[in-house]
Amino acid sequence: MAQAQALASKPTSSITPEKVREGIAVEINGRPFRHTGDPDMPLLWYLRDVLRLTGTKYASDHGLGGADLVLVNNKPVSAVSVPMHELADKKITTVEGLAAADGKLHPLQQAFVDEDAIGCGYCTPGWLIASLDLLNRHPQPTDDQIDQLPNLCRCGCQTRVRRAIKRAAAAMAGGRA
Amino acid sequence: MSRRTDTPALPQRRRFLQVLAGTAGALIVGVRYAEAGDAPVPPAMLGDALYGLGAYVRIDADGNVLIGARDPDTGTGVATSLPRIVADELDADWSRVSVVPLGLGVENGNGEPRWSYGHQLGGTGSSISAAWTDLRQAGALARWLLMQAAARRLGVPADRLRTQGGAVISPDGRRFDYGSLAEAASKVAPPTAPVAVKTPDRYTLIGQPAGDVDARAIVTGQTQFAIDSYFGDALVAVLVHCPWIDGSLVNKDFREAEAVKGVFKVVELKPEPGLLPGETPLAPSVAVLAEDTWSALQARARLKLEWKPGPSGSESSAALEQQATELVSAKTPSAKELAANPASQPIAPTTRVRNDGDVDGMAKKAARRVDATYVQPWLAHATAEPMNCLVRVDKDRAVLVAPTQAPQRAWSVVQRLTGFKPDQIEIRVPRVGGGYGRRLDHDFVAEAVMLAKLADRPVRLLWTREEDLAHDYYRSASVHRLSATLDAKRQIVTWDQRMASASALARRGAPEQRLWTSEVDVNQLPAGLVPNYRSDWYALQSALPRGPHRGMPHVANAFAVESFVDEIANALKEDPLATRLRLLGDARQVPLQGGGTFDTGRLLNVLKLVADRIEWKNWLRTVNGLGIACWHMDGAYVAHAVETSLQGQKLNIERVVCAVDVGRVINPLGLEGQIAGATLDALSAALNLAVTFKDGQPQQRSYKDYPLASMAQLPDAMDVIIVPGDRDPAGASFLAMPTAAPALANAVFRVSAVRVRRLPLMRELLRLL
Numbered sequence: 001m002a003q004a005q006a007l008a009s010k011p012t013s014s015i016t017p018e019k020v021r022e023g024i025a026v027e028i029n030g031r032p033f034r035h036t037g038d039p040d041m042p043l044l045w046y047l048r049d050v051l052r053l054t055g056t057k058y059a060s061d062h063g064l065g066g067a068d069l070v071l072v073n074n075k076p077v078s079a080v081s082v083p084m085h086e087l088a089d090k091k092i093t094t095v096e097g098l099a100a101a102d103g104k105l106h107p108l109q110q111a112f113v114d115e116d117a118i119g120c121g122y123c124t125p126g127w128l129i130a131s132l133d134l135l136n137r138h139p140q141p142t143d144d145q146i147d148q149l150p151n152l153c154r155c156g157c158q159t160r161v162r163r164a165i166k167r168a169a170a171a172m173a174g175g176r177a
Numbered sequence: 178m179s180r181r182t183d184t185p186a187l188p189q190r191r192r193f194l195q196v197l198a199g200t201a202g203a204l205i206v207g208v209r210y211a212e213a214g215d216a217p218v219p220p221a222m223l224g225d226a227l228y229g230l231g232a233y234v235r236i237d238a239d240g241n242v243l244i245g246a247r248d249p250d251t252g253t254g255v256a257t258s259l260p261r262i263v264a265d266e267l268d269a270d271w272s273r274v275s276v277v278p279l280g281l282g283v284e285n286g287n288g289e290p291r292w293s294y295g296h297q298l299g300g301t302g303s304s305i306s307a308a309w310t311d312l313r314q315a316g317a318l319a320r321w322l323l324m325q326a327a328a329r330r331l332g333v334p335a336d337r338l339r340t341q342g343g344a345v346i347s348p349d350g351r352r353f354d355y356g357s358l359a360e361a362a363s364k365v366a367p368p369t370a371p372v373a374v375k376t377p378d379r380y381t382l383i384g385q386p387a388g389d390v391d392a393r394a395i396v397t398g399q400t401q402f403a404i405d406s407y408f409g410d411a412l413v414a415v416l417v418h419c420p421w422i423d424g425s426l427v428n429k430d431f432r433e434a435e436a437v438k439g440v441f442k443v444v445e446l447k448p449e450p451g452l453l454p455g456e457t458p459l460a461p462s463v464a465v466l467a468e469d470t471w472s473a474l475q476a477r478a479r480l481k482l483e484w485k486p487g488p489s490g491s492e493s494s495a496a497l498e499q500q501a502t503e504l505v506s507a508k509t510p511s512a513k514e515l516a517a518n519p520a521s522q523p524i525a526p527t528t529r530v531r532n533d534g535d536v537d538g539m540a541k542k543a544a545r546r547v548d549a550t551y552v553q554p555w556l557a558h559a560t561a562e563p564m565n566c567l568v569r570v571d572k573d574r575a576v577l578v579a580p581t582q583a584p585q586r587a588w589s590v591v592q593r594l595t596g597f598k599p600d601q602i603e604i605r606v607p608r609v610g611g612g613y614g615r616r617l618d619h620d621f622v623a624e625a626v627m628l629a630k631l632a633d634r635p636v637r638l639l640w641t642r643e644e645d646l647a648h649d650y651y652r653s654a655s656v657h658r659l660s661a662t663l664d665a666k667r668q669i670v671t672w673d674q675r676m677a678s679a680s681a682l683a684r685r686g687a688p689e690q691r692l693w694t695s696e697v698d699v700n701q702l703p704a705g706l707v708p709n710y711r712s713d714w715y716a717l718q719s720a721l722p723r724g725p726h727r728g729m730p731h732v733a734n735a736f737a738v739e740s741f742v743d744e745i746a747n748a749l750k751e752d753p754l755a756t757r758l759r760l761l762g763d764a765r766q767v768p769l770q771g772g773g774t775f776d777t778g779r780l781l782n783v784l785k786l787v788a789d790r791i792e793w794k795n796w797l798r799t800v801n802g803l804g805i806a807c808w809h810m811d812g813a814y815v816a817h818a819v820e821t822s823l824q825g826q827k828l829n830i831e832r833v834v835c836a837v838d839v840g841r842v843i844n845p846l847g848l849e850g851q852i853a854g855a856t857l858d859a860l861s862a863a864l865n866l867a868v869t870f871k872d873g874q875p876q877q878r879s880y881k882d883y884p885l886a887s888m889a890q891l892p893d894a895m896d897v898i899i900v901p902g903d904r905d906p907a908g909a910s911f912l913a914m915p916t917a918a919p920a921l922a923n924a925v926f927r928v929s930a931v932r933v934r935r936l937p938l939m940r941e942l943l944r945l946l
Contacts, residue, residue, distance in 0.1 A: 062881075064879060067561065096397065099397055109397065118391075121400055124395050148888075155561070
């Protein structure tokens, strides 16, 4: 408000008004970023090529398989399918943003470690994001709800992922009680 | 001085352990392949840089232990299991061990490569057994040196000391941390004879469960796969491959692509003539080199290309299947007929793989006969991490970050393309996003090196998923025709297996008479158990690219054989478990062709374990379907039992049990993961997957057309039973592949009365229901 008034009034010779900042403002894992490149660039390549946040993986061109999932305003989104211009002022969470600032793992991450729910590990970030979204919607998910996860895994980690989700659900319920 | 006139014998390659003092008082122990009389490697080669780690074990003065993992970990867990073998021999404190993936170990031996780490191969089931031979020695030697150092310091004989949890313990109970002994140990003269390895009663880590060493890095997104690696100024390269490996580019217009902002260059690449597949690009291509991935992809979409098919452009999977069916259905000529007139018998098997007893003669006397034909599709690899490679080629040095299963093979591709000396090539191999045999071939490495040379800039090559599915070294389709005859006592008297497939070894330099070896196992069930057993293989002629595929050749053969055993049981109106138990007979050693034996007792054991766990006694009563299958390969034994239900057209896999006997188990948690993972992978393929070719082109271009099984299709949980053993450990990364699909098909038969003889199963089941 104060700034708006300052801009409206005639600037003094010693103060240059701030230029309108260009680009697309996004918040990624709690930190502000501004994308000044091609607005059509998909989020995946912004994360990987520009920010070098490589936890979000490329696995297919249409987001099938879920390795490129991120949370946008807490909803799962395929990062390869969404262009940057749709993300102005949105809050994005990638796998790098799941642990606490002090490095303590999120209960879901801890559950994946404890259940060794990892094959080659390439698709694991996508499973974590999809599972976190599931737990956000259904804190005690049923097997049928877990069945709806869109992720694919050729290493066959699905039975271990299911155990990890249930373990995390129990741990998180314990934390709330 | 006289000159030797006789031909000198080739230098004896031998392997020896080497001890070196590292920087800052570290003890370093490695295993090298070397020729007798070699000068030792100067310690200067062993810098502090992790990628320069020249050895398996490094103990620092602060007590931290670094263990190198030499075999690429494609999800097989060898980055955990191999270092634990070393750490156990060393009596290290596992909580103080860090594991470092060793890149390619290569030194210059007069222009020839000398492999510093011996075995460097991942995902072929050979890592554990190779490690058992030499990695234990590395750990034992380091421990021996530390004990000698402690003995000198304390003035007591080494045999009065013991080691535990990263420390030497004196007779009076004082602990000397390895870190405090490392520098002195590095100066101890190495032993003249190999050091004894531990007896099993002293194992502390081997046999105990351990989570993946990379787990924390993976769940936090910190693990860098090759695809996540960057050199500051590398260009991104994306390709459009010719739809046919033998096709060519007839018309092109790169202008629109070149006009895209950020594009550096558009170039053509071609396979080099006269080379084997896997050493050169798989197919001609046009590559876009750009400053970033998005620019490259946009330009790629603007390429105007017209390709012309080569001879493979007329091939189709349907025609190949028809050809295969004709081959296996033809009357097999007798030996007498063949000898009399070979020319008049065009459809003789390419190879008679095995011929025990007198199949034709005994079959005539049989009381009854069972026949069936099984058809299995082409398969792609579909690794999670697509083909990619980061490469920098300087004037006298090449550095690569490559997702390879076989860094030594990758080296030879780079060497040929650069002409560099062996040690001018550095290949880093981080964790690999799945292999399954695809990354034993290095077409993508060749492409990346070619492009880096053309652009005179570092290059980061990325294949799109569409390129990955459409340009693979596929697993061939196959047709099996099985015939068995039974006597009045219901014993299987003759077994006649005919298989037709396009060999994965064809066009790869293997002689004609060895092409069958990638397609069928000479010792596979029920060979050795049926007195009159014949296995014929027919070569399917095809120019479509093929290559190694997970569990080959067991996966396709076990599906046919173990389905057929069920069909025999059904013909006899017998419980299929009982049929198998009769077939296996008493526990005994059955000789294998080529040496060794297989133990029917171990196979019976895993079979009975899964039967008990799934409550096979309910086989006849339950409304659900129970199915079972067993197999042996390479000294390991596996059985699966599956329970299915059917609601309308919806097939549910209710329960899956797998029992394995691999001898000694290094990491039971890792093994359980491998067994569960391979089971689900095999079920996914059997349920859904097929690549079909039309006009020489694969019709599948995305996960939509090549649908790996969803969470909903797969079982919610599975039981893995691990048989404890004390024999030398066998590989297990694909052990659970062969029996999952036939156990499923057998269960489906029980629940639906539909015998699925063609994969993928879901399509066939819905057609027949």
